[in-house]
Amino acid sequence: MLQLLLPDARVELHLIAHLKQRFGDQDGLARHLRDSDHVFSHFFWLASFPGGNTLDLQRKLPRLRMFPVVVFPAFHPDMIYVGDIASLRLSALVHGPLGPSHSAIALFGFLEGLSIEETLGLYDGAVFERLGYHRAWDEGTAHLLMAAREVGFGLETELTRWQRRGCFMHDSNHPKLHVLADIARRLAVEAGLGPLDLAAEDYLPDLLVEEALWPVYPAIAAHYGVKAQPLFRAKAVRGRPPRLYNLKGFVTESFARYAQVPREQLGAERITAWRADPGIRALFASARGA
Structure with a gap:
């Protein structure tokens, strides 16, 4: 993105997943970056890369701009990750039809012994309201703005602009290209670099489209006044068209995957909370035989 906006600059992109293999530890990374005019990074945790988190790296590289x-779950509030999430390892997560992302309703329906048809009846606006899905907008906005302020990069203006464009996320954790472009452009402007004034999506492909795409359920779309995206799309495999699922196909395939996984591995923070909530358990129980 920065290379597009700054065509005369030399730009290096380093993925967190490859840092250990390339630099060994954080000291090695700091040595590599110390002669750079500008360093931009989002926060990463100690578990992602030995030697410390981004704040430790910033102490070694005072010019680093965070x-x-x-992260904004309002358009996809049903999406969760399942397994050993705290490890920050993809291999420690349970994989379903869309890889590591799952429907909380589908998983809880399976664990509560509902049939596929009974579970499908829970994808309803009234149920979403009872589950707190409609609170995800206010909660997501507050969390994102707070996280942005904590790294000295307030997003109040940008978030308002993104929201006016409708759904600006591919899923809870993956923003669309114009969001990333706004952040890159602002980093360049605030560094005094004079980026090109252009719409990045007119010149670059959105590479995150190649990842799994989560739908915007019709009831969620209607609640927020955005376009519904009813199909689940698995990550594209090179040389083949991506696999698409309607809701019934996705829930059916999810149930089949869960049946092959030990129940103790089908854990998630939200599932634990729902299991401890008599009202939510009664909501799912009411779907049995409905």
Whole structure:
């Protein structure tokens, strides 16, 4: 993105997943970056890379400018990760039809012994309201703005602009290209670099489209006044068209995957909370035989 906006600059992109293999530890990374004119990074945790987190790296590289990770679950409030999430390892997560992302309703329906048809009846606006899905907008906004302020990169203006464009996320954790472009452009402007004034999506492909795409359920779309995206899309495999699922196909395939996984591995923070909530358990129980 920065290379597009700054065509005369030399730009290096380093993925967190590859840092250990390339630099060994954080000291090695700091040595590599110390002669750079500008260093931009979002926050990463100690478990991601030995030697410390981004704040430790910033102490070694005072010119490092942090920017926020954009997480916004309002359009996809049913999406969760399942397994050993605290390990920050993809291999420790349970994989379903869309890889590591799952429907909380589908998983809880399976664990509560509902049939596929009974579970499908729970994808309803009234149920979403009872589950707190409609609170995800206010909660997501507050969390994102707070996280942005904590790294000195307030997003109040940008978030208002993104919201006016409708759904600006591919899923809860993956923003669309124009969001990333706004952040990159602002980093360049505030560093005094004079980026090109252009719409990045007119010149670059959105590479995150190649990842799994989560739908915007019709009831969620209607609640927020955005376009519904009813199909689940698995990550594209090179040389083949991506696999698409309607809701019934996704829930059916999810149930089949869960049946092959030990129940003790089908854990998630939200599932634990729902299991402890008599009202939510009664809501799912009411779907049995409905």
